[in-house]
Amino acid sequence: MREASEIYALSNGLPTSRFSNRPLYLQVRDAIAQRIVSGEWKPSMAIPNETDLAREFGVSPGTMRKALDLAEAERLLTRRQGRGTFVNDQSSQEYAVRYSNVRSRDGKRIDGEVEVLSIYEATVSESEGMRLRLRARDRVHHIRRVWSDNGKPYLLEDVVLSARLFPEIRSHDDASQRLAVLAQKFGVLLGRGDERITISSAEPDVASALHVASGTTVMRLDRVIYTLQGVPAEWRLGQCLTDDGRYYMAQFS
Amino acid sequence: MREASEIYALSNGLPTSRFSNRPLYLQVRDAIAQRIVSGEWKPSMAIPNETDLAREFGVSPGTMRKALDLAEAERLLTRRQGRGTFVNDQSSQEYAVRYSNVRSRDGKRIDGEVEVLSIYEATVSESEGMRLRLRARDRVHHIRRVWSDNGKPYLLEDVVLSARLFPEIRSHDDASQRLAVLAQKFGVLLGRGDERITISSAEPDVASALHVASGTTVMRLDRVIYTLQGVPAEWRLGQCLTDDGRYYMAQFS
DNA sequence: AAGTGGTCTAGACCACTCA
DNA sequence: GAGTGGTCTAGACCACTTG
Helix, strand or coil, X not given: CHHHHHHHHHHCCCCCCCCCCCCHHHHHHHHHHHHHHHCCCCCCCEECCHHHHHHHHCCCHHHHHHHHHHHHHCCCEEEECCCEEEECCCCCHHHHCCCCCEECCCCCECCCEEEEEEEEEEECCHHHHHHHCCXXXXXXXXXXXXXXXXXEEXXXXXXXXXXXXXXXXXCXXXXXXXXXXXXXXXXXXXXXXXXXXXXXXXXXXXXXXXXXXXXXXXEEXXXXXXXXCCCEEEEEEEEECCHHHCXXXXXXX | CHHHHHHHHHHCCCCCCCCXXXXXXXXXXXXXXXXXXXXXXXXXXXXXXXXXXXXXXXXXXXXXXXXXXXXHHCCCEEXXXXXXXXXXXXXXXXXXXXXXXXXXXXXXXXXXXXXXXXXXXXXXXXXXXXXXXXXCCCEEEEEEXXXXXXXXXXXXXXXXXXXXCCCCCCCHHHHXXXXXXXXXXXXCCEEXXXXXXXXXXXXXXXXXXXXXXXXXXXXXXXXXXXXXXXXEEEEEEEEECCHHHCEXXXXXX
16 A cells, blocks of 8 residues: 555655655645645645545555644644544634734733834844844845734834745735734744743833833743744744733743 | 453552543553552653553553553653653653743753742632632642852742642752652642743842842743643742843743 | 544554664 | 564444534
8 A cells, every 4th residue: 555655645746755764644744734735725624534535645544544633733634523624724813823922911812903114125134044044145024013902002023034935025914914824825834933031121112112111121022933844934023011911821831 | 352451440440440431542541640650660660561561451552552652742751662661750850840941041941059938838818729729728838939040049939839739848858849859759740831921020028039129120920830630739929030141931832 | 324533453564772 | 683662554333513
């Protein structure tokens, strides 16, 4: 059976071969990801059942299941007993806010309004290159935007996006979108992120955008989000007011 | 074969029965946890291979593997191809610091010295009961301690431990231990935690313990750590200085 | 009743570690 | 070379959802 899957993969130009040492279930997971990125499987769509998929990929049901379980753990799919397997819509409320860790006093994620202050494309600076693992002449997009809750500004973001992954960010509409929404639009699958939290005081331009006095104490959120493959996709510096009981929520194990 | 496992479990007083609907691999995982908690399997010890264990528990190798993989994901075991399966030592450096998310400028977890300022046992307050899900007359241990890095205090902790899980915390030696070390000593398996981060200013007693001026801005770390079964084990309020480039590290996906 | 994912079985062979 | 975990196969039956 193994040959069948590899012949199938080869016939579809997938990155596997008869001589690949990469475990089959990972190759199948990659093929699943490819179908989602390419749009062959669209958000919210039900995909074939695991028996049919196993036959199609030429692997055993057990291997197919292992690949599907992995894709579910990576938030590509959702499986529901008795119903089927569905492609996750990364632009839905549930997934779009998953990287947003600031909460209001009541414990809910804040779903505020965003205003884009500026967008421009440039060559990476040294510090950006370090965080995004880019080379000297690579291009990046810069976005400055401010989030408000009930009309009151609380978070200023300076976003840096790799132009390799996100070739065209021009409109204010694009720049106002959450990363997960842009990623789905550009066929990028997102994975882990890490965030460094410190205390700092607002420079005049930041303070002015947040409607507070210069030097006001803010929570500084320095975050990098990586693709599923581990490539840095976004570096964001957030400066957040912590009045009104707003706080950062971290979970770990 | 299924009967064999359940007869085995029954004969050992494990919480399963012929009529249990709980999946077998979860029952086996529970039995693994029980052997670790009871001390039958000691930290750093190699346990039998999966074929032998499957026979002993009366389940198929596939089910045994699923239970072992789960226990590894829960940080109870470590499996190494070609070597064997080992019980994790929760008091080792690697595991003891896993809930410590404050880092120094160089990105390393700070391995500082701790001084215990006070210990006492009391009945839960209302706010403690809320966070630790305890009833009105339950008992808790209070510990106040300060962490220093190269002799310089940087973190004051007010720890509240459920006395149900940790019956006797009397010595300063106990009170100075990290939670993971105490948990292993008391046969408690730890799981997830969550931490809320805000900015506040140090009250006089806190400021004095940290050798800074009263009112100094600190990072407020409000954390609850749960057992593997989801029972709150510890509530800790940390107040941390963020000079010298110290920061909180959050990871998510 | 039909279809789905979830659990479970009973093997086989491979990759890795170590004496 | 012996022993370990990692991968893979090819089924079976169960629990759940929906028409």
